[in-house]
Amino acid sequence: MTDAPTAPRARAVGAPTPLLAPVPDPDAATLAGVVDLVRAGRATTRPALVDASRLSRKVVTQRVEQAIGLGLLEHGELAPSSGGRPSRTLRFRAGSGHVYAALIGAAEITAAxxxxxxxLVGTAHEDWPVAEGPEPTLQRVHDLFTTLARRTGVTVPWGIGVGVPGPVEYATGRLVAPPIMPGWNGFSVRSWLRDHYDAPVWVDNDVNLMALGEWTRATPHDGRDMLFVKVGSGIGAGLVVRGRVLRGDRGAAGEIGHVHVSDDPRLSCRCGRTGCLEAIAGGWALERDATERARAGDSPALAAALQRRGHLTSQDVGRAALAGDPVAAGLIDASARAVAEVTAHLVNFSNPGTLVLGGGVLRTGTRFLDVMADTVRQRCTDLAVRDLVIRAASLDHLEGVVGAGLLAAENLLNPVALGHWVEDGQPLGHAATLQRLSAGVVA
Structure with a gap:
């Protein structure tokens, strides 16, 4: 079990616009509005709730007492006095419910x-190749959830969030032609998990969730727009603007790993094309090039590592570079510059306040980030990088699974969804309705 990193209270992040949404009962809607104002930190005393909600003092008092009785709100400390009797603050009880989350990578699964x-209440991790296919992989996810249920005592999740290393049609939760996931095309992760849990399920691309987790839970949290670039076996980007992940019209935004950057026909990519960024700078490409140089006798350090284990990893390349091997250092530098060239276009276009590098490349050391940062600053306009913060991901490789959990929580707690279950005190039994609210289609 893993304790959560210390971080500020999560801020509300925008949920998708509801489709096919039935109208909540008016009393439930006002109750949901009061709970949401407290949860988001926009109003945390009764007088502030009256001002923010435009409800009468009597209705606010009724809704607050109702929310406290349901276990969704609780009293906090006294607010600073402005001359009269100080009001007692209100807090959202984040522990009133729990969600399950999973991040499926190319070669590992993290559940929480x-x-x-x-x-985070608890985490579990397992090495697992996603190429084994959807049903065996999701069975492993289910097994990890079962393990966590025993450890944490959370046996009934209110919702489930899942990240996958491929393009996801967000509205349906189906994967679309994922290059490194044979057998997953058109598969509904949502439907499989809904068959095993009476809870709504939300599925997104892994980098979007890394961006969401990092933006929401990283310390310090400055609220600035953030571009998250993941470099691991694959390469992708996620953009958070004013707290919302920008997914594009169908959920395909951020697929920078398959941007064409070379006309060399020898650079075959796993997607079936040639010349993709991933075929030059992805983790598997770095390992491919390092193996070639080791076998050619260009690098004694890489050759020794190859002889010891029979294959090379990006971490092997990072260790060799750190030890002063010029070939390994050159390979990392070339990969970092290639990623930076594409990233610079994104920075010039979107002008984020923060650029974050994440993924397995961080395990190679700091060299990749240093070279990438220098190149981005050289390639971007002065205004785009004047106040740009460039840093490594800060949640110890847990930002993706944290983002998956936040995806589920925010879809459960946005005011429209909340209005449909708040009078029951929990969303159990409302899974189908909540799924329709956030996606419009139950896949």
């Missing part, structure tokens, strides 16, 4: 239980 504020 989180409270409704995005704080």
């Amino acid at each position: 239980v989180l409270d409704l504020g995005g704080t």
Whole structure:
């Protein structure tokens, strides 16, 4: 079990616009509005709720007491006095419910239980190749959830969030032609998990969730727009603007790993094309090039590592570079510059306040980030990088699974969804309705 990193209270991040949404009962809607104002930190005393909600003092008092009785709100400390009797603050009880989350990578799965504020209650990890196919992989996810249920005592999740290393049609939760996931095309992760849990399920691309987790839970949290670039076996980007992940019209935004950057026909990519960024700078490409140089006798350090284990990893390349091997250092530099060239276009276009590098490349050391940062600053306009913060991901490789949990929590707690279950105190039994609210289609 892993404790959560210390981080500020999670801020509300925008949920998708509801489709096919039935109208909540008016009393439930006002109750949901009061809970949402407190949860988001926009109003945390009764007088502030009256001002923010435009409800009468009597209705606010009724809704607050109702929310406290349901276990969704609780009293906090006294607010600073402005001359009269000080009001007692109100807090959202993030521990009133929990969600399950999973991040499926190319070669590993991380699962977690989180409270409704995005704080980790427990995590579990397993090495697992996603190429084994959807049903065996999701069975492993289910097994990890079962293990976590025993450890944490959270046996009934309110919702489930899942990240996958491929393009996802967000509205349906189906994967679309994922290059490194044979057998997954058109597969509904949502439907498989809904068959095993009476809970709504949300599925997204892994980098979007890394961006969401990092933006929401990283310390310090400055609220600035953020571009997250993941470099691992694959390469992708996620953009958070004003707290919302920008997915594009169908959920395909951020697929920079398959941007064409070379006309060399020898650079075959796993997607079936040639010249993709991933075929030059992805983790598997770095390992391919390092193996070639080791076998050619260009690098004694890489040759020794290859002889010891029979194959090379990007971490092997990073260790050799750190030890002063010029070939390894050159390979990392070339990969970092290639990623930076594409990233610079994104920075010039979107002008984020923060650029974050994440993924397995961080395990190679700091060299990749240093070279990438220098190149981005050289390639971008002065205004785009004047105040740009460039840094490594800060959640110890847990930002993706945290983002998956936040995805589920925010879809459960946005005011429209909340209005459909808040009077029951929990969303159990409302899974189908909540799925329709956030996606319009139950896949």
